[in-house]
Amino acid sequence: MSADVDVVVAGGGPAGLLLASELRLGGAEPVVLERLPAPTGLSKALVLVGRVVQALDYRGLLERLGAGSVPAAAYSRFAHLGGIPLEVSGLIDAAPPGYFPAPVPARQAQVEAVLEARARELGADVRRGHELAGLSQDQDAVTVEVRGPRGSYRLRARYLVGCDGAHSLVRKQAGIGFPGTAPTQLHWLGEVTLAEAGLGRLPQQIERTATGLFTAVPLGGGVHRLVVSEWARPPGHADRDTPPTIEELRAAVRRVAGLDLQMSQPRWLSRFTDAARQADRYRAGRVLVAGDAAHIQLPAGGPGMSTAVQDVVNLGWKLAAQVTGWAPPGLLDTYHAERHPAGQRMLSFVRAQGVLLSPGEHVTALRELMGELLTHDQALRYVVDRLLGLDIRYDLGADRAPAHPLEGGWAPDLPLRADSGDTRLATLMHGARPVLLDLTADRRLRAAAAGWTGRVQTAVARTDQPLDGILVRPDGYVAWAAAPGDHNTDGLRQALQTWFGPAG
Numbered sequence: 001m002s003a004d005v006d007v008v009v010a011g012g013g014p015a016g017l018l019l020a021s022e023l024r025l026g027g028a029e030p031v032v033l034e035r036l037p038a039p040t041g042l043s044k045a046l047v048l049v050g051r052v053v054q055a056l057d058y059r060g061l062l063e064r065l066g067a068g069s070v071p072a073a074a075y076s077r078f079a080h081l082g083g084i085p086l087e088v089s090g091l092i093d094a095a096p097p098g099y100f101p102a103p104v105p106a107r108q109a110q111v112e113a114v115l116e117a118r119a120r121e122l123g124a125d126v127r128r129g130h131e132l133a134g135l136s137q138d139q140d141a142v143t144v145e146v147r148g149p150r151g152s153y154r155l156r157a158r159y160l161v162g163c164d165g166a167h168s169l170v171r172k173q174a175g176i177g178f179p180g181t182a183p184t185q186l187h188w189l190g191e192v193t194l195a196e197a198g199l200g201r202l203p204q205q206i207e208r209t210a211t212g213l214f215t216a217v218p219l220g221g222g223v224h225r226l227v228v229s230e231w232a233r234p235p236g237h238a239d240r241d242t243p244p245t246i247e248e249l250r251a252a253v254r255r256v257a258g259l260d261l262q263m264s265q266p267r268w269l270s271r272f273t274d275a276a277r278q279a280d281r282y283r284a285g286r287v288l289v290a291g292d293a294a295h296i297q298l299p300a301g302g303p304g305m306s307t308a309v310q311d312v313v314n315l316g317w318k319l320a321a322q323v324t325g326w327a328p329p330g331l332l333d334t335y336h337a338e339r340h341p342a343g344q345r346m347l348s349f350v351r352a353q354g355v356l357l358s359p360g361e362h363v364t365a366l367r368e369l370m371g372e373l374l375t376h377d378q379a380l381r382y383v384v385d386r387l388l389g390l391d392i393r394y395d396l397g398a399d400r401a402p403a404h405p406l407e408g409g410w411a412p413d414l415p416l417r418a419d420s421g422d423t424r425l426a427t428l429m430h431g432a433r434p435v436l437l438d439l440t441a442d443r444r445l446r447a448a449a450a451g452w453t454g455r456v457q458t459a460v461a462r463t464d465q466p467l468d469g470i471l472v473r474p475d476g477y478v479a480w481a482a483a484p485g486d487h488n489t490d491g492l493r494q495a496l497q498t499w500f501g502p503a504g
């Protein structure tokens with residue numbers, strides 16, 4: 001029995017919606033199943049931090065958010081490593097232009113609205129109120145059971161991607177394990193209206209007291225997000241499963257921060273923990289997982305959206321290549337090979353932050369030591385690179401050492417001069433196609449890549465950087481680069497073949 005659709009994407013959160021656009025740009029036909037009939041309007045994430053900002057820019061989506069960015073001085077006020085403030089403005093001022101992505105104060109609901117509109121505009125079939133209820137796979141396809149507004153139905157897809165969040169049914173039913181560390185902290189979250197009286201006493205950063213942790217983030221219109229956790233009420237505490245109430249939240253803030261805040265109109269009351277888990281494989285046959293379905297973590301430093309978005313921009317073009325028939329052997333498996341280690345490294349960093357947010361004199365001593373280390377520029381730079389995910393490098397194959405330091409890393413947004421006018425790499429990446437920039441005077445790279453013009457977009461330009469050329473994968477990572485005067489184009493041809501198949 002053949003498949004009805006190319007790809008079913010379970011979950012219309014940020015990961016699923018962006019994946020749908022990536023698949024459409026790659027020529028595949030996705031169906032997105034989202035169980036919620038309409039968006040809730042609530043936002044877990046309040047700010048986009050790290051590579052996600054550049055990844056969205058490379059698709060032309062940042063401007064659609066219209067959220068601007070946080071200036072370096074303001075970022076210093078909320079940048080922290082497990083609650084230890086990071087003074088980043090000097091570091092950012094000293095870095096090359098464009099190196100540090102400025103955080104974008106966009107709420108998750110706003111991001112999801114932009115991503116959904118984009119996916120629909122590109123022709124993705126986004127079905128709201130449709131819940132994936134079960135799955136099975138055979139050699140040719142995945143069959144999914146769907147509960148829709150007008151009853152249940154079945155869909156057969158060549159591939160299924162679980163972007164269905166932390167409790168992913170796809171992950172469970174595909175038999176993908178989810179090992180990791182159990183929660184040690186229980187955080188209460190409330191978005192409430194605060195009376196004017198207490199506002200002056202709210203902390204600017206995470207406050208770690210003798211009894212717990214407390215943060216307050218102003219959301220505008222008198223509404224604040226309060227997050228509080230008490231050492232005396234760990235995750236196993238008896239009240240874990242009772243619905244949170246505003247009275248509880250108020251009492252907890254009083255016990256932890258010594259503030260008696262007048263709260264009203266709760267628009268969201270919830271809890272979350274520091275459990276850190278990761279799918280043991282990102283692919284099981286024709287089923288893949290991405291975003292929170294593949295990893296869960298404490299939202300310390302905001303790694304969630306950045307990791308989810310990079311999962312799907314890594315997966316999208318590879319899966320589209322697979323279903324449209326041009327993927328070189330093994331391409332789809334590089335999704336796990338690249339993104340699993342990146343997720344593992346992010347989880348390790350978040351766990352370390354969780355420890356710094358734990359109680360006790362020993363932790364206080366460790367925090368003091370870390371605080372002192374972070375007064376050194378090199379240590380600060382290392383930590384900020386990890387916080388923002390700027391240190392991610394993919395292993396481009398064991399048989400080949402990188403010929404240029406850019407290979408395997410993020411392609412910098414080069415300002416370019418072309419005969420048609422000034423542009424930048426980010427603009428050339430909007431279509432999610434591989435880009436070969438030929439920066440040589442004799443155009444030898446364009447000539448060497450002539451056999452790949454159907455799959456790879458070649459742009460002839462000039463730049464002030466010491467580079468002769470760069471081959472950028474659709475996910476924004478560098479597959480190959482050449483320093484000036486490097487006349488050998490064998491490496492370029494090899495990279496084109498590895499990632500984009502034989503010359504056509």
Ligand SMILES: Cc1cc2nc3c(=O)[nH]c(=O)nc-3n(C[C@H](O)[C@H](O)[C@H](O)COP(=O)(O)OP(=O)(O)OC[C@H]3O[C@@H](n4cnc5c(N)ncnc54)[C@H](O)[C@@H]3O)c2cc1C
Pocket residue numbers: 010011012013014015016033034035036044045046047048049108130131132133163164165166168169189272290291292293299301302303304305306308
């Ligand atoms: C309190 C808090 C604060 C956070 N703050 C930040 C921050 O500031 N910055 C940041 O980057 N990250 C933050 N995060 C993390 C971020 O919210 C997540 O990483 C992000 O939502 C992951 O997106 P996703 O699409 O993978 O999963 P989700 O957003 O969970 O989306 C999954 C979707 O799948 C749907 N679904 C589930 N099961 C099914 C099914 N069976 N069938 C159909 N649909 C289904 C759900 O309804 C949902 O819409 C925060 C998280 C929390 C809890």
